[in-house]
Amino acid sequence: MTYSLTWDLDTLFPGGIHSPALQAKITWIKTTTATTGDLLDRWDVTSDAPAFQQFKKLITQLQKVAAGLDQASLFVTAIGSADIANPAVAPLTNQLQTLDTQLQAVSDKLKKVLVQVPDDQFTQLCAQPQLKPIAFTLTEMRDAGKELLDDKTEALIGQLNLDGKAAWSAHYDSLVATVNVPFHRPDGTPVTLSAGQADNTLLGHADAQYRADLLPAWEQAWTDKEQLFADTLNHLAGFRLTEYRAHGVRDFMRAPLKDNRMSAATLKSIWRVVADNKQVLLNYLDRKAALLGKRHAGWQDVEAPLTIPGAKQRQFSFDQAAAFIIQHYGEFSPKMAALAKKAFTNRWIEAEDRPGKAPGGWMESAPETNESRIFMTFTGSPNDVATLAHELGHAFHSSVLADLPYFRQNYAMNVAETASTFGELIVADANVRAATSPAEKITLLNAKLTNPVAMFLNIRARFLFEPRFYQLRQQKLVTPAELNELMLNAQKEAFGHDLSTYSPHLWASKLHFYIDDLSFYNFPYVFGYLFSLGIYARAQQSDNFEDQYIALLRDTANLSTEDLAQKHLGVDLTQPDFWLAGVDLIKKDVAEFMRLTDPLVHPTTPA
Numbered sequence: 158m159t160y161s162l163t164w165d166l167d168t169l170f171p172g173g174i175h176s177p178a179l180q181a182k183i184t185w186i187k188t189t190t191a192t193t194g195d196l197l198d199r200w201d202v203t204s205d206a207p208a209f210q211q212f213k214k215l216i217t218q219l220q221k222v223a224a225g226l227d228q229a230s231l232f233v234t235a236i237g238s239a240d241i242a243n244p245a246v247a248p249l250t251n252q253l254q255t256l257d258t259q260l261q262a263v264s265d266k267l268k269k270v271l272v273q274v275p276d277d278q279f280t281q282l283c284a285q286p287q288l289k290p291i292a293f294t295l296t297e298m299r300d301a302g303k304e305l306l307d308d309k310t311e312a313l314i315g316q317l318n319l320d321g322k323a324a325w326s327a328h329y330d331s332l333v334a335t336v337n338v339p340f341h342r343p344d345g346t347p348v349t350l351s352a353g354q355a356d357n358t359l360l361g362h363a364d365a366q367y368r369a370d371l372l373p374a375w376e377q378a379w380t381d382k383e384q385l386f387a388d389t390l391n392h393l394a395g396f397r398l399t400e401y402r403a404h405g406v407r408d409f410m411r412a413p414l415k416d417n418r419m420s421a422a423t424l425k426s427i428w429r430v431v432a433d434n435k436q437v438l439l440n441y442l443d444r445k446a447a448l449l450g451k452r453h454a455g456w457q458d459v460e461a462p463l464t465i466p467g468a469k470q471r472q473f474s475f476d477q478a479a480a481f482i483i484q485h486y487g488e489f490s491p492k493m494a495a496l497a498k499k500a501f502t503n504r505w506i507e508a509e510d511r512p513g514k515a516p517g518g519w520m521e522s523a524p525e526t527n528e529s530r531i532f533m534t535f536t537g538s539p540n541d542v543a544t545l546a547h548e549l550g551h552a553f554h555s556s557v558l559a560d561l562p563y564f565r566q567n568y569a570m571n572v573a574e575t576a577s578t579f580g581e582l583i584v585a586d587a588n589v590r591a592a593t594s595p596a597e598k599i600t601l602l603n604a605k606l607t608n609p610v611a612m613f614l615n616i617r618a619r620f621l622f623e624p625r626f627y628q629l630r631q632q633k634l635v636t637p638a639e640l641n642e643l644m645l646n647a648q649k650e651a652f653g654h655d656l657s658t659y660s661p662h663l664w665a666s667k668l669h670f671y672i673d674d675l676s677f678y679n680f681p682y683v684f685g686y687l688f689s690l691g692i693y694a695r696a697q698q699s700d701n702f703e704d705q706y707i708a709l710l711r712d713t714a715n716l717s718t719e720d721l722a723q724k725h726l727g728v729d730l731t732q733p734d735f736w737l738a739g740v741d742l743i744k745k746d747v748a749e750f751m752r753l754t755d756p757l758v759h760p761t762t763p764a
């Protein structure tokens with residue numbers, strides 16, 4: 158089988174960025190948003206009862222517009238990611254953002270209209286066979302409506318946001334594009350790296366000396382522009398805090414928890430489990446340092462690959478990667494395997510390694526055609542195979558929801574990262590099992606352990622930093638020096654003061670702090686990782702795992718996270734037990750890594 162490394166976007170909109178079908182869709186979104194708004198203005202619940210025909214019509218239209226906007230946004234994002242220099246992308250993105258703001262205004266209006274519907278009529282409405290499947294979202298909207306200000310003010314906030322929070326977020330990207338990292342390679346050759354290149358090399362270069370030399374140059378590059386980044390972060394957060402205050406909200410954790418349909422008690426139990434169990438990962442880092450000939454690992458070593466004598470890194474062709482994923486997905490779920498095959502065959506994936514592409518990887522669904530698209534750069538490493546499996550896990554999640562109403566497909570980030578991490582785990586485990594020598598197994602286990610290290614230590618540090626920053630930002634503008642200090646302390650705390658170097662400018666270099674539509678873009682990853690580990694632990698014991706897993710995924714936009722876990726797994730997420738089952742899997746991997754590397758650090762110890 159030969160699969161294409163480039164995607165086909167023509168089934169979304171034929172004809173590329175200037176597609177007439179895209180233009181027609183944009184026009185349609187604009188007019189339909191307006192007519193839906195009109196329908197809503199004229200809607201009277203009492204005269205619409207008991208059949209609620211008008212309401213059904215407007216809610217159907219609203220979902221159609223939202224799906225159309227997703228479809229168009231995916232298309233434009235896809236073209237922009239695959240060709241970052243394409244000048245037609247930015248104006249279209251801006252146009253779609255404006256449409257999104259208009260749609261948001263209608264959606265806000267609906268939320269407030271629902272507040273006006275008396276309880277008994279609302280119950281009656283939600284009991285309608287056509288509306289029952291989306292009753293959870295309608296209830297959520299009605300609750301959210303209680304916190305909204307008058308229409309005019311909400312619309313004004315939405316419009317100001319385009320030049321406020323959203324603008325600061327976009328400004329961050331422009332700033333990052335100006336960051337250059339000049340430094341001298343260990344052999345003395347001078348080189349200038351872009352921020353993206355330097356980030357990849359800093360964390361991923363095989364030569365420890367190269368990484369150690371790059372870290373100070375990296376920090377210096379961010380130091381040179383730290384005031385610009387501090388301004389951006391302060392104003393983005395400041396806009397957000399003002400928005401919260403206008404709505405009478407004092408707790409800046411309220412929105413991120415709500416976005417993830419998750420309770421503070423669950424978050425607390427996750428961080429407790431992380432704090433109680435991080436030592437095993439610190440032991441792993443100490444061993445890694447010993448293998449690098451150091452007493453303590455530095456920041457730049459934490460995610461680094463290991464060069465073990467005798468280990469040859471397995472390289473995959475794209476076709477081999479596809480076959481590997483399809484085979485190992487199939488061991489857990491034939492339906493997951495079938496979806497992966499469909500994604501490769503129908504060219505849903507852009508994976509070619511060529512210049513001019515954006516960094517990173519993502520999956521977005523195309524709700525109008527029940528498809529997905531995956532973006533990444535495939536270089537043939539086992540890590541890339543795991544990334545591909547991660548994004549295909551997201552695509553599987555979307556595919557099992559495709560027949561449900563749009564509102565039922567609107568799952569949150571924490572459960573999104575569950576499906577993806579699950580897909581990734583299957584393949585990372587298979588990779589380790591397929592190792593042909595202990596040396597190769599060590600390098601693969603090391604690669605696999607970068608995930609829990611990221612979750613338990615790195616992302617933990619980001620989460621320790623972020624609320625402290627917001628706390629301070631509520632009182633004043635936070636200076637670069639204060640931001641550096643907050644970050645350094647958070648990293649020391651998360652890593653148990655165990656590293657020899659840190660990255661105090663992570664608050665500037667990490668994009669996740671600058672995302673406008675979601676705040677606290679950190680804990681949902683940890684949730685998703687631990688939740689998928691728990692599911693993975695169960696999958697290995699269960700006979701009808703596939704059905705159970707799909708049933709759980711189909712409810713991800715239909716229940717609170719706690720109810721989802723209770724209904725489909727029978728567990729209480731506010732208690733540590735379920736999370737600890739996942740931690741046991743990490744401990745097993747670390748134990749195996751320690752056993753295999755022991756002869757390398759204690760060469761004289763008899764076996």
Ligand SMILES: [Zn+2]
Pocket residue numbers: 547551573574577
């Ligand atoms: Zn993901």
